Amino acid sequence: MNLLNKISIWFIAIVLLVTPLSMYISYSNIKKRLDNVEIERLRSVNNYVAAQLKRGETPEKTSQGLPISIKPYTGSGIIPTNPEIIHTCLDNNGPSRNECKIQINTFVTAANKTYKISSYSYITSTEQIMKGMLTALLLKVLLITAIVFITARILSRYILKPFHHAIDNIHHFNIQKREPLQLLSTSTNEFKKLNEFLRLMTDKAIEDYTSVKEFSENASHEVQTPLAIIQSKVELLAETEINAKQAALLTDIQNSIDKLTRINRSLILLTKLNNQEFLTYEKLKFCRVEKETIHAYSDHIALKNITLNRHCEKDVYIKIHPALAEILLNNLLSNAIRHNVKNGNIEISLTHKFFRISNTGLPPDIPTQELFKRFKKSNQSTESIGLGLSIVKQICEVNTFPVHYDFSDGWHCITVYFDSTENHSLFTPTSSSTPSQEIENIKPSLNFAE
Structure with a gap:
């Protein structure tokens, strides 16, 4: 997910978190304001009627459009000095099912008589206010989301243009061109x-x-x-x-x-x-280079009387520089010959997924992965300068080829995987031919079946 989308999502998330809280605050204020306004209106109506009674006038049944009820006060005890406020939520039926009733009772004494003045009115119920606010909230969120994503992409063309340009230039930057x-x-x-x-x-x-x-x-x-x-x-x-x-x-x-x-x-x-x-953008026929390398080392193999078994697939193409392919195979094969024992064996396997070369030899006196480091040598040969496997490792890293070195049951096994996602499993080679048969195939005819 790019930066612009992350910022947009964070902004929308903040809006979604803040809006319900602000909606609750607004709802509480609106509800309280509506109630207070209607209560003040009813109080003023009751005060107006009380003033008429005190002057000896006959009040109307309605005042300011609100129904008025005037009854003698029959209660006992102290007459309330403050008006009574009664909230009543109506049943969900009838013409006023979506409203709530507010009634104000005011007590006044006139002509030695105490009267109870009642007026009432209806206001919108809580459910209706909440439904209206939820509808507005939904429309608000949808509108904000659309505007944020649209304007963000429009602005990114101008504001983030230098950033994208810098990223593209860094991606195509080549230090060799200077x-x-x-x-x-x-x-x-x-x-x-x-x-x-x-x-x-x-x-x-x-x-x-x-x-x-x-x-x-x-x-x-x-x-x-x-x-x-x-x-x-x-x-x-x-x-x-x-x-x-x-x-x-x-x-x-x-x-x-x-x-x-x-x-x-x-x-x-x-x-x-x-x-x-050694950058390259074309694929090389690796099986042909591998065959030519074995031909070049056929005399060395015969001189040491080594059995070589070769199992290779046809038309193996990989993306590697031709010079690096030759150096890689030369180092691996010369290493297998130099560190082999007399009358030993070499196994070579080439598929579209990996190249594997195995040879018999003495057990290494240091961990096999340590031999990929520069000037690291085992006890197998004094002729080595300790850089062959380091070069192999560096070539594999340049081409993103995983390489593994294992030793098991007297066999040194180096595997180069052409696919970095391939499952790297341990391989134990087995010899399938005699030394004399293999040397006859290598030295006189140099004829290998793929």
Whole structure:
């Protein structure tokens, strides 16, 4: 529910709460006022007739249009000095069934005689007043509701136009374009403050993004240059006459250079992922990329004598950048090969809902979800730099793909779900072919059935 509707509903609710109270107060005042006016009128009539009696005149049967009753007072005791006021609600029949009767009895002494002067009148009954007020209340509420919703939408086009424009611009704001935010001018102080804050925030974000991007690019270039020099020097040194101990030292240096190069490239990739530099609006045939990745790693699989079982559906399309799809599959498959045991197994399943890769291996010495963090490594391989699964996790987050890592019964299982609403259930793979059969299918013919 948008803000305008919430404000309208709150306003209508306040009206509905206040109106019954105000109606009761108005009803009480109106009823009391009507009674008092009629009582004062009857009193004046009785006083007029009493004055006639005292002057010895013969009063009429009616006065001011009201019937008058004059009778000798037959009561005993003290004569009342104040008029008697009698309210009588009539039965619900006859011509005056919707009225109430008010009678005033006044006692006066004239010519040594005491008289009882009575006059009465009819006023509208309480039920009629209440019905009229309820009808007016209903019409009032309906009118207020209609006017509030109609005028609120008319006013929102003008008053809230800068706000909606700012929301739309923020929604389409792309930090990679490095274009300042364009907002409508407004005379509303609150919207002026909002626009000023949004401009400062987006300008700061663009400035920080530019600085981080330039730093990462410069750092990558500056690091790669000395690494390339060291690499060339090591190669030149390896071509000279060296003994076995020196050769071992050069091998360690070469391995460290390769590892540092991989770390540098991985960190740059993570930075690009954080900066949303791999946006895409088209779907990719993921099953084809998956098949090409397995072909590329077929020699590694055969070298380690690993059994690979592949069960994939046809025409699996997902929304992901082609470069990210290749990196995702390369990291997952290389991870399954590197951390596998000799003569081990790999299970790959691809459907329209998820991609799952499982491999045999040693139990991890830390919780599996911890391995998605940067530079977190288990005890399975010393060759890992600890960034492969972190890159996998970042790619999945960029594309809103839930990813889960489970270990059960000697199997490491990583599942990437293409639908964030899918029910993520635990999967335990089972091998269905022998190593020799699977390797023959992978290495010589590279022929996979989908």
